[in-house]
Amino acid sequence: MQHLRVAWALAGAALGFFLLFWIQAHFFGEGQLVAGTCEIVTLDRDSSQPRRTIARQTARCACRKGQIAGTTRASPACVDVHIVKTRQWCEMMPCLDDEGCDLLVNRTGWTCAQPGGRVKTTTVS
Incomplete structure (x- = not known):
């Protein structure tokens, strides 16, 4: 018993x-993220202009010490702080594997050139 x-x-x-x-x-x-990860919170697209789509996204990241929210392979990611401080955007590999990355002249963003000639421009605000 x-x-x-x-x-x-x-x-x-x-x-x-x-x-x-x-x-x-x-x-x-x-609502809690694992350290070193990001998620997209909002994604807005505007296709009102011919041959041009403007997309704005907001991401939420839980980055480790020495990292900050950035973009890697066209997705939000945690990247080293020195990349953002020095505005060397292409160092965070923001473009897809088959795209070429170039800094904008004023270093406010970058372009990703696809093999077919299409160009995606990203500006940082």
Whole structure:
């Protein structure tokens, strides 16, 4: 009889810990990013001008010490702070693998040139 009570007590404690863990993960852990990762919060596109699409995106990042939000391979990513401070945008590899990266003359952004001649321009604000 004593073993049965101990077994029920352990089962109840295990169930309690499981429920507590589930509640914490489900309700309190929402919205937290893993260190070194980013997510896109908003993405707006404007195609009102012919042959031109203006896209604006806002990303949320949880970067490690010495890193800041940037762009790698056309996706938000954590990059080294010195890249942003020196405005050497192409060092963070912002373009896709088959695209070429060039800094804008005033260093306010970069362009990604695709093999077919199409150019994507990104400015930093």
